[in-house]
Amino acid sequence: MGETNGNGTALRELSQDECLRLISPGGVGRVAFNGSHGPTILPVNYQVAGGAIVFRTRAGGAMDDDLRTGIENLEIKIAFEVDEIDENRREGWSVLVQGPIHHVTDDELAGLTGLQVEPWAGGTREQYVRITPQRITGRRIQSL
Amino acid sequence: MGETNGNGTALRELSQDECLRLISPGGVGRVAFNGSHGPTILPVNYQVAGGAIVFRTRAGGAMDDDLRTGIENLEIKIAFEVDEIDENRREGWSVLVQGPIHHVTDDELAGLTGLQVEPWAGGTREQYVRITPQRITGRRIQSL
Numbered sequence: 001m002g003e004t005n006g007n008g009t010a011l012r013e014l015s016q017d018e019c020l021r022l023i024s025p026g027g028v029g030r031v032a033f034n035g036s037h038g039p040t041i042l043p044v045n046y047q048v049a050g051g052a053i054v055f056r057t058r059a060g061g062a063m064d065d066d067l068r069t070g071i072e073n074l075e076i077k078i079a080f081e082v083d084e085i086d087e088n089r090r091e092g093w094s095v096l097v098q099g100p101i102h103h104v105t106d107d108e109l110a111g112l113t114g115l116q117v118e119p120w121a122g123g124t125r126e127q128y129v130r131i132t133p134q135r136i137t138g139r140r141i142q143s144l
Numbered sequence: 145m146g147e148t149n150g151n152g153t154a155l156r157e158l159s160q161d162e163c164l165r166l167i168s169p170g171g172v173g174r175v176a177f178n179g180s181h182g183p184t185i186l187p188v189n190y191q192v193a194g195g196a197i198v199f200r201t202r203a204g205g206a207m208d209d210d211l212r213t214g215i216e217n218l219e220i221k222i223a224f225e226v227d228e229i230d231e232n233r234r235e236g237w238s239v240l241v242q243g244p245i246h247h248v249t250d251d252e253l254a255g256l257t258g259l260q261v262e263p264w265a266g267g268t269r270e271q272y273v274r275i276t277p278q279r280i281t282g283r284r285i286q287s288l
Binding site: 027040045 | 171172174176177178181182183184185186187221222223224225227229231236238242
């Protein structure tokens with residue numbers, strides 16, 4: 001379904017398949033959750049593996065600690081977003097994944113084929129986490 | 145303050161002044177808030193004006209409607225993030241602004257010098273909003 005904005009751009013909702021295709025190469029995404037100072041956004045390097053969004057929390061100060069504490073204490077639902085936007089051409093797409101976040105256990109990690117398991121730095125402070133998508137939505141904005 | 149991760153990168157917290165300098169040119173940022181389907185992230189075109197983050201909500205489907213409804217019904221606190229990340233070099237920076245979001249009134253709009261006021265498309269569906277920063281944090285990751 002398309003919608004024309006009148007300012008020279010058209011907005012189109014993306015199907016779930018299109019969204020999955022766009023985010024499947026992995027790269028940089030942004031995760032949002034409720035931290036100790038309110039809503040928080042953190043950029044992360046992610047991969048898609050086993051139908052889930054997988055990334056590492058890294059030793060990186062208060063924001064990361066917030067996320068880790070949240071995951072350890074309760075099952076929290078978070079948002080994960082990937083986009084590719086050309087500011088000059090006013091074109092691009094964004095995909096939003098919403099769902100619960102969990103620690104990835106060592107057994108699960110072994111089963112995630114294709115995951116680039118880099119050496120963990122800092123010992124216990126590195127942890128893989130996984131977002132199980134409950135809702136995947138996206139949209140594309142194109143110049144007319 | 146620097147921290148070495150051991151995986152070839154160093155992380156440094158940025159001062160508030162550095163953060164403000166990095167985000168001052170405007171461009172594409174991401175806003176996070178609690179929508180009707182849980183935490184939500186939405187890319188927006190923003191500018192910095194009068195010490196605030198200013199952007200338009202645009203006619204763009206459920207996510208935007210969520211944000212607009214939130215702003216109209218209560219004073220919500222949101223997160224706003226800008227980053228510039230080089231995936232290949234594993235370097236970059238991110239800035240996080242947290243604070244309440246408000247509608248910008250016509251009088252306020254007139255007082256925001258330097259704001260690029262483009263023609264509003266779609267009549268009543270376009271609205272300028274403003275985030276008043278309560279907390280500005282950021283960090284830079286550099287290869288060693």
